[in-house]
Amino acid sequence: MGHDQIEQRFTEALEQNRMHHAWLLFGMKGIGKRLLAERLAAYILCQTHTACGECHGCKMMVMGSHPDLFRVSLLESKRDLNIEQVRQLLSFLSLSGSESARRVVILDDAERLNNQAANALLKGLEEPSPGTLLLMVCSDMERLPATIRSRCMLQSCLPLPEKELSAVLDGMLSVEHSVADATKSLAMALADGCPGRVSCLQDANIAKALLTWQNLIAQLERADVGQVDNWIKQYVNLVPHTLIVQLLLEPVYKLLQKPRDQNSFSSASALHQAAHQCARWPADLLRSTLRPGPTLLASILTLRTAIKGCG
Numbered sequence: 001m002g003h004d005q006i007e008q009r010f011t012e013a014l015e016q017n018r019m020h021h022a023w024l025l026f027g028m029k030g031i032g033k034r035l036l037a038e039r040l041a042a043y044i045l046c047q048t049h050t051a052c053g054e055c056h057g058c059k060m061m062v063m064g065s066h067p068d069l070f071r072v073s074l075l076e077s078k079r080d081l082n083i084e085q086v087r088q089l090l091s092f093l094s095l096s097g098s099e100s101a102r103r104v105v106i107l108d109d110a111e112r113l114n115n116q117a118a119n120a121l122l123k124g125l126e127e128p129s130p131g132t133l134l135l136m137v138c139s140d141m142e143r144l145p146a147t148i149r150s151r152c153m154l155q156s157c158l159p160l161p162e163k164e165l166s167a168v169l170d171g172m173l174s175v176e177h178s179v180a181d182a183t184k185s186l187a188m189a190l191a192d193g194c195p196g197r198v199s200c201l202q203d204a205n206i207a208k209a210l211l212t213w214q215n216l217i218a219q220l221e222r223a224d225v226g227q228v229d230n231w232i233k234q235y236v237n238l239v240p241h242t243l244i245v246q247l248l249l250e251p252v253y254k255l256l257q258k259p260r261d262q263n264s265f266s267s268a269s270a271l272h273q274a275a276h277q278c279a280r281w282p283a284d285l286l287r288s289t290l291r292p293g294p295t296l297l298a299s300i301l302t303l304r305t306a307i308k309g310c311g
């Protein structure tokens with residue numbers, strides 16, 4: 001959903017029999033690049049080349065048992081994609097297709113290829129076997145060697161426009177719970193066009209926790225610190241940190257955009273600093289052994305003081 005143009009380019013190339021052997025789908029995390037790769041693979045492996053979802057080829061794909069499709073992604077608890085995974089991928093591509101005339105590999109998390117693996121893949125890209133297609137998915141192009149990028153057909157995946165985002169979220173958040181409408185609005189606000197960013201809201205506990213959080217900190221200068229502290233203690237390990245901060249800073253960014261006179265310059269600057277400290281809290285946690293709860297509360301208290309100073 002939302003990537004119709006890429007899908008169209010792909011099917012045209014297929015119809016006109018000028019399919020490039022390596023496509024690179026890139027863009028932000030959470031916009032559906034991997035699902036798009038699955039969809040494109042279905043056009044190749046579908047018996048009628050329409051990704052019909054009904055035929056034997058499509059059904060085997062969905063069940064994960066299509067002999068002409070190989071998926072590679074980052075293994076759990078591993079930091080990178082290693083050379084062994086790339087060797088398997090290349091040997092798969094060098095076999096001739098058993099079900100259809102083509103073989104497809106979906107390589108997810110391509111930005112995590114380590115140096116050795118990237119070099120091995122490069123060789124494969126230089127000498128593609130006929131009838132093979134490599135679909136690479138990448139959410140950080142900076143980390144992918146330019147030599148690999150330059151051998152691929154690049155396709156930029158953009159965040160979804162509001163209408164498509166809304167439709168995807170309707171499907172994604174279809175679980176019935178008492179706060180479904182409020183959750184949808186919250187998801188629309190937090191997603192920034194990337195439905196994957198708010199997939200955690202399918203969990204009703206996380207949705208309810210975030211809605212409570214939104215109310216608690218909507219007017220931080222008047223918020224009950226005891227309640228904020230309790231919320232943090234209860235939920236800081238359940239709710240994704242980036243979403244906690246995103247909700248926290250939304251009203252602050254509005255405040256920062258207000259025009260102000262010379263006298264309030266220092267208070268605005270204090271607010272800026274406090275907001276920055278909150279914004280980098282999730283990344284700081286990843287780099288250190290700080291405890292999330294106390295550090296978040298401390299940053300919020302600084303922010304609260306700074307907001308009052310701007311009052």
Ligand SMILES: [Zn+2]
Nearest residue numbers: 046052055058
């Ligand atoms: Zn089909």
